[in-house]
Amino acid sequence: MHRERERCRAGERIGRGRSAMGGLWWHRSLRPRYFTLGTAALAAMSAGLLVSKSDVSMDGALEVGVVAGQGVVRSSRAIYVFAANSLDYKYSLQLYDNKSEEYFEARSQAHLRAAERILKLCKANRGFYIKAGQFLASLQHMPKEYVATLSVLQDQAQPCSFKIINRLLMEEFGTHMHDMFKEFDERPIAAASLAQVHHAILKDGREVAVKVQYPRLHQQFKIDISTMTVLSKVVGWLFSDYQFEWIVPEFKKTLLRELDFEQEAKNAERTAKNFQQNVTVKIPQVFWDMTTKRILTMQFMRGCKVDDIECLEKAGIDPLKVARILVEVFAEMIFSHGFVHGDPHPGNILIQQHADQKGGPFSLVLLDHGLYRELDEGFRSDFCQLWKALILLDPIEMRRAGESLGAGKHYKYLPVIFIGRTLDSTSGLGKGMSAEERKKLREEVRRFTMGDISQFLEGLSLDFLSILRIDGLLRSITSKLGAEPRMRLMVNAKYAVTGLALQQKKWHEHQWQKWICSAKAQLGYVNLLLRLQILELNFKLRELYGSFLRILHSIQNVLEMHISSIYSYLLP
Numbered sequence: 401m402h403r404e405r406e407r408c409r410a411g412e413r414i415g416r417g418r419s420a421m422g423g424l425w426w427h428r429s430l431r432p433r434y435f436t437l438g439t440a441a442l443a444a445m446s447a448g449l450l451v452s453k454s455d456v457s458m459d460g461a462l463e464v465g466v467v468a469g470q471g472v473v474r475s476s477r478a479i480y481v482f483a484a485n486s487l488d489y490k491y492s493l494q495l496y497d498n499k500s501e502e503y504f505e506a507r508s509q510a511h512l513r514a515a516e517r518i519l520k521l522c523k524a525n526r527g528f529y530i531k532a533g534q535f536l537a538s539l540q541h542m543p544k545e546y547v548a549t550l551s552v553l554q555d556q557a558q559p560c561s562f563k564i565i566n567r568l569l570m571e572e573f574g575t576h577m578h579d580m581f582k583e584f585d586e587r588p589i590a591a592a593s594l595a596q597v598h599h600a601i602l603k604d605g606r607e608v609a610v611k612v613q614y615p616r617l618h619q620q621f622k623i624d625i626s627t628m629t630v631l632s633k634v635v636g637w638l639f640s641d642y643q644f645e646w647i648v649p650e651f652k653k654t655l656l657r658e659l660d661f662e663q664e665a666k667n668a669e670r671t672a673k674n675f676q677q678n679v680t681v682k683i684p685q686v687f688w689d690m691t692t693k694r695i696l697t698m699q700f701m702r703g704c705k706v707d708d709i710e711c712l713e714k715a716g717i718d719p720l721k722v723a724r725i726l727v728e729v730f731a732e733m734i735f736s737h738g739f740v741h742g743d744p745h746p747g748n749i750l751i752q753q754h755a756d757q758k759g760g761p762f763s764l765v766l767l768d769h770g771l772y773r774e775l776d777e778g779f780r781s782d783f784c785q786l787w788k789a790l791i792l793l794d795p796i797e798m799r800r801a802g803e804s805l806g807a808g809k810h811y812k813y814l815p816v817i818f819i820g821r822t823l824d825s826t827s828g829l830g831k832g833m834s835a836e837e838r839k840k841l842r843e844e845v846r847r848f849t850m851g852d853i854s855q856f857l858e859g860l861s862l863d864f865l866s867i868l869r870i871d872g873l874l875r876s877i878t879s880k881l882g883a884e885p886r887m888r889l890m891v892n893a894k895y896a897v898t899g900l901a902l903q904q905k906k907w908h909e910h911q912w913q914k915w916i917c918s919a920k921a922q923l924g925y926v927n928l929l930l931r932l933q934i935l936e937l938n939f940k941l942r943e944l945y946g947s948f949l950r951i952l953h954s955i956q957n958v959l960e961m962h963i964s965s966i967y968s969y970l971l972p
Contacts, residue, residue, distance in 0.1 A: 474525045474620075475627045481521045482631045485514040504846055508545060515549035522553055527617065528624045528655065530593040535651055538869040542853065554745060559591040565598070565612050572692045580690065584610070590747070594658060599700060607700035608687060617659060625652050646858050650865075654742075658770040661696040668698070668769040674737045681729055682752065682763045701765045703750030707880045715753050717762050722751055723883035725764055727891045730874055734867060735787075735892070735899030738780045742771035742866055744873050773866040779805065780899060783867065787896035790819050791889065798823070806859040816841065818871065819889055832885070 492510050496503035522533035530553055536542060537550035569577050577584050581600045588596040595613045602608055628648050657663055665686040672683035682701070690697035704711035706726065712719050726749070733740040741748075750765040775783075782804045789797035793815070802811025812823050821833050822841060833841065857865065878888055 474529075474624065477521055477524055478529075478627050478631060481517045482634070484517055488513055499847070508543075511543045511545035512549065515543075515546045518546075519549050519553070522550070525624075526558065527593060527614070527620055531655065531658075532628070532651060534593070535647075535654070538872065539857065539865070559588045559596045560614055562586040564615060565596070568612060568615055568694065572695050573690070600697075602687075608690075608697050609684070609700045610690075611661065611696040611698070613659065613661065613694040621655060621659065625655075650862055654771060657772070660693050661770075662691060662693050664696055664768075664770040665691050665698075667772045670739060671733075671741065671766065671769065671772075674733075674739065675729075678729075678732075680725055680761075680763055682765045683769075684765070684767065701750055701752065701767065703752035703763075703765055705746050706749040706751055706764075707746040707877050709881065712751060715751075715762075716760075717751060717753065719881040720883055720887075722762075722764075723878040723881040724887060724891065727874060727878060727883075727888050728895070729764055729766075730870065731892050731895035734775070734870075735780070735784055735895040736902055738775040738777065740773045740775065740866070740870060741766055741769065742773050742870060743768060744870060744877070746877060749877075773863060775863045775867075776861070779861055779863040783864075784896040784899040786814065787818070787892050788900070790815055791893040791896075793823065795823055805864050806861050807856070807864075808859050810856045810859075817868070820885060 489510055493503065493506055496506055518533060518536075522529040533550045533553040537547050537553060539547075566577060573580060580603075582603050582605070583601040585599040587598075589599050589609070590597040594617060595611050598610045598612065600608050600610050625648065628651070632648050665688065668683050668686055675681040675683070684699040684701050687697040687699075704715060704717070706722065709719050712722060726744075730740070730744060748766065748768040750767065752763045752765050754761045754763065782801050785797060786801035786805065788794075789801055798814065799811050802808075802814050807814055815821055815823050815825075822837055825833055825837055860868075875888065
């Protein structure tokens with residue numbers, strides 16, 4: 401009876417959606433963890449103080465004090481959220497059978513509470529925490545409660561005062577901005593978690609966009625990464641199912657690249673070179689004499705935001721054409737170049753009309769080149785093979801490619817992730833799953849533990865995780881533009897076949913051998929299309945056969961009903 405009453409009380413607490421931090425049982429449960437959490441706090445705060453101390457000669461004693469103080473406050477907030485979430489998961493779920501409906505509901509509520517705490521932490525600490533929250537939200541295979549809650553961070557940006565920006569310009573260039581620019585708009589045209597962008601006009605009249613990094617980011621970076629590293633290790637120690645230590649080193653590498661604006665400029669120029677034969681793609685020009693590691697000056701570009709349908713239609717541009725070109729550009733990056741823009745959210749992509757010709761040709765402008773991924777050649781090849789297998793529903797090749805990419809036993813879910821159907825689906829390409837298939841899949845997925853998700857994500861290569869994020873962002877845009885899923889699948893299939901041919905092309909020295917490889921790529925794509933059409937025909941014949949059987953069954957029922965009526969009439 402006592403156990404039953406405790407179960408009911410716990411259920412009532414969860415049902416009301418309260419944070420599990422309330423209640424004496426939480427207070428008692430904290431005691432065994434004091435030493436662990438205290439160690440984590442001390443490590444994180446010490447990291448902040450040591451880092452700040454190392455920068456005394458550069459920034460002065462006052463700035464050291466500010467950074468150190470902020471480090472203590474930011475780390476304390478992070479540790480509080482860590483403790484709350486850890487204890488919430490541990491004690492709010494312990495009274496339930498982990499295969500029961502009550503457990504799944506309680507776990508969903510725990511996910512939601514944890515995500516809301518992390519959201520508050522990110523908004524309070526800002527900077528790298530906003531970036532970390534965006535990173536988690538972009539992992540589409542995290543629990544949906546995390547993705548939905550943290551996705552609001554994409555629009556969280558608080559610009560710095562112009563006084564601070566002006567001082568940073570003086571520090572970097574050693575001269576007043578009026579000596580460099582004819583005009584400089586004090587109000588930023590865009591603000592993100594690490595930098596803000598101002599419109600300016602050079603002395604010669606050319607328009608530029610000046611991206612300025614927020615001050616003290618490098619010091620904050622060291623403190624925040626130290627805190628995240630310690631806490632991720634403690635989470636892994638306390639909860640064996642929650643092994644997410646691998647996220648922090650990857651996040652650290654990503655941020656270090658984004659903090660170097662000179663590297664961003666090099667990324668932009670490399671991408672421009674990759675697309676020099678493609679007149680549809682535009683990359684802003686870099687002004688190297690006004691670019692440093694903390695300030696980036698590039699050509700100012702105008703255009704419609706890629707998902708602004710009203711703006712596109714007003715310019716006479718077909719949103720479906722935009723969707724196709726967008727998918728083609730990123731497919732070429734992934735399958736052919738192996739050098740991919742890692743942050744294709746709508747704010748980083750413009751559609752620019754040519755010479756104000758309404759309804760005429762347009763260009764796709766790529767902005768913000770700070771986050772790129774250079775794919776391993778082996779990964780690129782395996783990923784091409786995977787897409788070919790996905791389109792043809794080849795389970796043997798899919799398993800081989802999936803295991804090479806680190807999916808392991810979860811390879812069977814790759815078709816769901818990329819083409820929206822199960823391996824044994826009976827629906828046509830791009831048609832989605834039947835209601836029965838969705839129900840079956842939902843039952844499988846809901847029984848995944850955090851350990852399963854952790855194991856799946858940790859097994860994948862970092863290249864694969866980056867592509868998953870990019871694919872999710874692109875699908876969101878193309879869906880808003882009204883494109884059919886089949887379009888994206890066919891474009892990716894085409895470039896996957898081309899990517900395989902390019903790999904062979906690199907091995908040949910003579911031009912005639914390269915021509916043969918190109919011809920093979922075209923033939924390979926035609927062969928893929930033919931095989932796909934045969935598969936589609938097979939699916940349609942199955943549907944027709946099923947419809948035919950249903951009609952026969954209906955006729956049989958009607959005949960049986962009439963025969964029964966006649967029989968009852970003749971033999972009352």
